[in-house]
Amino acid sequence: MTDATALDLPGDDLFGPDNLPYGLYTTADAPDHPRIGVRYGDHVLDAGAAAAAFGSPHTALLQQPLLNPLMAAGRPVWQAVRAGLREWLTAARHRDTAARHLRPLEEVSLRLPFEVADYVDFYASEHHATNVGRIFRPDGEPLTPNWKHLPIGYHGRAGTVVASGTPVVRPVGQRKPPAEAAPLFGPSQRLDIEAEVGFVVGAPSAHGEPVGQGSLRDHVFGVCLLNDWSARDIQAWEYVPLGPFLGKSFATSVSAWVTPLEALDSARTAPPARDAPLLPYLDDGPDTGHEPGGLDIRITVRLNGATVAEPPFSAMYWTAAQQLAHMTVNGASLRTGDLFASGTVSGPEPDQYGCFLELTAGKGPYLADGDEVTLSAWAPGPQGSRIGLGEVTGRIDPARAI
Amino acid sequence: MTDATALDLPGDDLFGPDNLPYGLYTTADAPDHPRIGVRYGDHVLDAGAAAAAFGSPHTALLQQPLLNPLMAAGRPVWQAVRAGLREWLTAARHRDTAARHLRPLEEVSLRLPFEVADYVDFYASEHHATNVGRIFRPDGEPLTPNWKHLPIGYHGRAGTVVASGTPVVRPVGQRKPPAEAAPLFGPSQRLDIEAEVGFVVGAPSAHGEPVGQGSLRDHVFGVCLLNDWSARDIQAWEYVPLGPFLGKSFATSVSAWVTPLEALDSARTAPPARDAPLLPYLDDGPDTGHEPGGLDIRITVRLNGATVAEPPFSAMYWTAAQQLAHMTVNGASLRTGDLFASGTVSGPEPDQYGCFLELTAGKGPYLADGDEVTLSAWAPGPQGSRIGLGEVTGRIDPARAI
Structure with missing residues (x-):
């Protein structure tokens, strides 16, 4: 006792x-x-x-x-x-x-606190998308034409979502440096993190019935921290035209604690101003009556104990309510255990970037074997209190022998 | 009795x-x-x-x-x-x-015969990828540089995999015709099918342990037919840079019958000649000792009862064994119920294309409300017998009111 x-x-x-x-x-x-x-x-x-x-x-x-x-x-x-x-x-x-x-x-x-049904990863930080677009597509516009019109997302691998603390084995795969004529095979040389916030769906929805922004509280049970480990070299070679696959699917770590959405009521904040008009199902402007969709969650990224970035979730362009509305507008259903993540949280300042790709302007260094990355976060609670989102941590184990 | x-x-x-x-x-x-x-x-x-x-x-x-x-x-x-x-x-x-x-x-x-864990969709027909590349990216090479080096795939939505016979409600979403300055919202105007073969994982694999081509029979329980319904207008607007999402996630239909992989032993056939050298984990050439990875499955696509195409699965460039090896080479685990699909099955001839995008050279017409599409297939069995793969059928219901 x-x-x-x-x-x-x-x-x-x-x-x-x-x-x-x-x-x-x-x-x-x-x-x-x-x-x-x-x-x-x-x-x-x-x-x-x-x-x-x-x-x-x-x-x-x-x-x-x-x-x-x-x-x-x-x-x-x-x-x-x-x-x-x-x-x-x-x-x-x-x-x-x-x-x-x-x-x-x-x-x-x-343990991993829930069984993951479908896992969706969004791309909701304008700062992140702009920085990555500049690095991956230096000859084009950093943001694709659709970016300000819809929250871009894709499905990830639910079966490799693991609990905080699970070691992450460096993935093996194909990469093709520009100077090579053919792809090389071996352990990823550019293993990265993505500091994200995950939303955990509780109540399911019917197939064919969209879930509007106003129904976020009815469907989202809670919030966790998430590290979307990313092998940038594998990803860069594979992702055109159908998106990330093996560069992400080896592991996604989530925090052991799921904070009820209601606990973040005091962290509600207006998202950044929208500079492109939104279709009605995504519109969250002041005239729509929707509550503020942003969340003032303050993330800290630590590498081997040292703080390397403090990404502000309040800077995210697309909100969880918009992501929910978008994900279901075509009639796709929600299941209990669906997990949708924000995408890398990056703020405007260089010490607010949520991945090493951005923090090093695409030059590295990336993660070495033995490195340990820990994300933690808190948000303002009522009466000056603070709401901790726990932490998600993982250490890089060497690649398997090939 | x-x-x-x-x-x-x-x-x-x-x-x-x-x-x-x-x-x-x-x-x-x-x-x-x-x-x-x-x-x-x-x-x-x-x-x-x-x-x-x-x-x-x-x-x-x-x-x-x-x-x-x-x-x-x-x-x-x-x-x-x-x-x-x-x-x-x-x-x-x-x-x-x-x-x-x-x-x-x-x-x-x-009923839907199994609970789907993760759903992966590949893109394994060279004919399909070439045809689609020409339509979607007319100014570039039809095949992306990675296409012959790895079986391109992405994760789809497991929660909206439905049994044959389930009506498919026309999805609503964003599309942006080139002449418009901003996206339009409404029912998809380009609702399509993709005739595919699905592989159903039975035995799971350990996280971190790749599953080689030679282990296909130990992990794949059986084979089904699959229709990857696709809203081409939604897909075209959303899919850069992270791949298809809402253009696919509204419904994926599978046949009610899962044929044991062993029942297709007599349908084993050599895949098309590979014209780019493959990394060892994907190599299935005659010197590797792997059994022939192709399957002589003959698909028929019917629209409202009339045959519109007969795609030959034997023409697929990438085999299920290669897809399995690729999907796990980074250490991603398999779970019981994982479903991986071939991607659209298209042969070299115009009456062998597995989707209306190709069958109509991108011009349509696409599916109308009330249209019913049925895929059926068979493969050679022992002693001149035939192995039926059942059928997957679905009728288009009108979009919900918006």
């Missing part, structure tokens, strides 16, 4: 009562029994056990071995569960009971 | 003892109880019930409500189950028992 003083958090704790992110963990005595946990300070609440102790009507959902059933239950249930968790963790009369179901973070192993 | 004469099939039946494709069906009296079925002539064998009657050690796998557990069980189990099915359906002493578990096809409803 954990001492109830574990419930007494400093007001600026990143994982206080306004956050309450969900994760999945195991303990050394039950390594095959994943449990839903809620982070509180430096502890994890065993959500299923606590729900049973408090007689929650949602106990069964919280005793599942992954988040998907809770995610599928929909917004009224998310709200009720969240209200319950907050009460259990903060009301004086519940202290002893809640403390009984807390474990120190260092005693648990965190 | 079906008469045992249902087991007496003509020698050229497309669904005889050398085929035995798997599907999933329900009956009117138990619409919520999907069962694994094996097609035999115009009947369906209730595989789970038959397995129980014959005391099969694989009864539990065959009584599941979808194919994925059987698919995951691996090749030795697939072989044993297939041998059992063949014996039950052909041995004189089993006639009465087998007949008891047969139902006429017209009495059952067929």
Whole structure:
């Protein structure tokens, strides 16, 4: 039993009562029994056990071995569960009971918290798209003609989305330096990161029914951090005409904690001014009645412990609500577990770029074996509090022998 | 109980003892109880019930409500189950028992037979890629420089893979005719098909471990037909630089029957001569010891009942074994239920093109509301028999009101 003083958090704790992110963990005595946990300070609440102790009507959902059933239950249930968790963790009369179901973070192993259905990656930072366009297509306009009219996105590999902490093996593949007549084969020489924010779909939608911007809160369960590892040399050779494939599909890491969308209410902010008129389904201007679609999430990128960039998510041109509307405007359905990511978060300043391609102007150096990259982030919460988005970390392991 | 004469099939039946494709069906009296079925002539064998009657050690796998557990069980189990099915359906002493578990096809409803994990679509026909390149990029080389060095592919939306017979609602989206200054919004005016063959992964692979060409039989459970519905106007506007997205993600139809890969042994054929040297992991030349990677599958495309094309799968430049090797060479893992499709199957002749974009040289007409497209196919079996790949059909429903 954990001492109830574990419930007494400093007001600026990143994982206080306004956050309450969900994760999945195991303990050394039950390594095959994943449990839903809620982070509180430096502890994890065993959500299923606590729900049973408090007689929650949602106990069964919280005793599942992954988040998907809770995610599928929909917004009224998310709200009720969240209200319950907050009460259990903060009301004086519940202290002893809640403390009984807390474990120190260092005693648990965190898992991929949900089963990924479809994974979509967008390209929503104008700064990133401009910088990359200049590097990859030096002879053309940096932004393609469609860029300001729709949030460009593509499907990625759901099966290789891994939890924070999973080592990333340097991928092997084809690359073709301009001076070579034929492609070379071997470990990627330009292994990069992409610092992104991921949106996790809870409630599904019907096939054929678009989901409008105003329905974001009904479908998106929460937010995570995401590192879209990218082999730039493999990508550059393969991506025309059908887009990135093996340059991305070897691994995508997500943070172990999914922060409820509601926890980011105080981080809502207006996105950058739109300088091309938008079609109605994407329009989020002041006359549309949509709430501000931007989110003031402040990301830090660390390489081997040293901060290398601080990308501001508030600078993203396209919002999650627009991405949701676009992704479904053709009638494509949403499934519980769909994950859509923002694309690399880059701000206007050189120390705000979210990948080494930009940070080094395409010249490198890129990641070396043994390098460890960690993304962390926080956003403003109510009354001056802060909402932590946890972290996503990964170390580069050497390529397999070929 | 079906008469045992249902087991007496003509020698050229497309669904005889050398085929035995798997599907999933329900009956009117138990619409919520999907069962694994094996097609035999115009009947369906209730595989789970038959397995129980014959005391099969694989009864539990065959009584599941979808194919994925059987698919995951691996090749030795697939072989044993297939041998059992063949014996039950052909041995004189089993006639009465087998007949008891047969139902006429017209009495059952067929379902999507497996849960799709990741869906990858390739671009493996040189004829198709050349024709499309000429239409989409008239000022450039029709084939991109990478085309002969690697099988180009991209991830599609797994959540909108639907069973044959599911109506396809005309998608709505952005398109930008060249004469317009800004994109237009509305129903696609260029709704097309892509006649493809799909490969269904059964046995998974470990993350980080490439799967070589020689392991195709250990991982691929079976083959289906696939129609990759494509909105050419949406696709043309969105696909640079990250590839197709909404132009494809509204629906992908697959046949209800999955033919075991082994049933296509007699259809094995050499692929077209390779006119660029291949890296070792993709090389399938005569000195490599790999079995012939091509498959002599003959597809028929019908529009409202009339044959419009007969694409030969044997003309495909890249084989399924090469696609498998490429897809995993970077360490990406396979999951049970992964579906990878060939890309449009087009032969060299104008009546062998697998989409209307090519059949009409980019000029249309494309699909009208109410049009029904049906793909069917067969391949040579042993001793002059034929292996049917079933069919995939879909009718275009009008776009939703906007």
